[in-house]
Amino acid sequence: MASSKPKPDPLSIQRGDYARTLAGPLLLGLGRMVSIPLQHWLLTAHPLSHFGIPRPPSDGVLELPLVGAQPQLSTIFLGMTATLILKQNAWIWGYCAERITVPFAFFGVVVPAMYECLSALVFSYASSNPLWRKEFLYVGAAVHFFAAAVELGSELARARFKGRIENRGRLYKGGAWGLVRHPNYAANVVYGAAYGFAAGGPVYALFTGAFYWSNLTGNATPAKENYLAERYPEEWEQYKKDVPWKMFLGIF
Incomplete structure (x- = not known):
């Protein structure tokens, strides 16, 4: 059955x-x-x-x-x-x-x-807050804006690729997607930690970074990888060999 x-x-x-x-x-x-x-x-x-x-x-x-x-x-x-x-x-x-x-x-x-x-x-x-300095907000905001731009740019590049008829049913492996399999999620973790650093300093940055990290590694990434393995079985297996890191080079 x-x-x-x-x-x-x-x-x-x-x-x-x-x-x-x-x-x-x-x-x-x-x-x-x-x-x-x-x-x-x-x-x-x-x-x-x-x-x-x-x-x-x-x-x-x-x-x-x-x-x-x-x-x-x-x-x-x-x-x-x-x-x-x-x-x-x-x-x-x-x-x-x-x-x-x-x-x-x-x-x-x-x-x-x-x-x-x-x-x-x-x-x-x-x-x-004895662990906060105004410089933390400026640095955190700069990193936050940069990471958000990286995520948006990566997503738009993939959307342009997928929007072409000849690319229907194919994985996008260009740009940041050729470095790690989920650059958009990596950017999420970075701007989440930067947001916390700007708001409350290093201790709160650990909390906000962990909040994003736990959700993305425990929920979003496994679900996305399962979906991609089912949708693009052969291409996905080769992509995992070519791009072994999920979010951060040499780390995860």
Whole structure:
């Protein structure tokens, strides 16, 4: 008796299912934007002041169109979150062809919002954090923006390759994908750790980096590799020999 394939997990991307609906993408794309006003409120209302903690340092102001002068460090911090949200919306509406379920979208809104609000509280504690320096925010933000650009560039290169008719049913092995099998996930870990470093210094960076690492190595990477092995059996086996590292050269 033939064994039936397990039903797809509704909390995951529906690999190989290209019957897109609007509800999931709309919920995820619009819902992710909630983090910006939530973080802004946490930084401006500063609820930690009730515990005697001073406001986060500003290090000058930035003059922005429409909103005028804004604290420089807080604005850069919010800019990191905005970068992730814009990048995710580029994925949703630009190059994700597979179905996004409503449960996946709901999970993808709530969990990041909780994580980003926690990070805003950690940053609002910066003035009292002995392990934080304003230089950490500048360095962390620079690494964060660079890693996000690497991920976006890698994804767009793959999307261009897959968009050509002659490449249908073939693996993309160019660019960063010729160095490691999941450069997009590697970039996630880097910008996750950089986000934590900017918000709270090295200790919080370990937490945020581990958060991304555990999710990607324990959940996303195995699921993606199983899917690719099933979809491109012979090509995938050769690709694993040619590109032995999953995310970081010489490490993993």
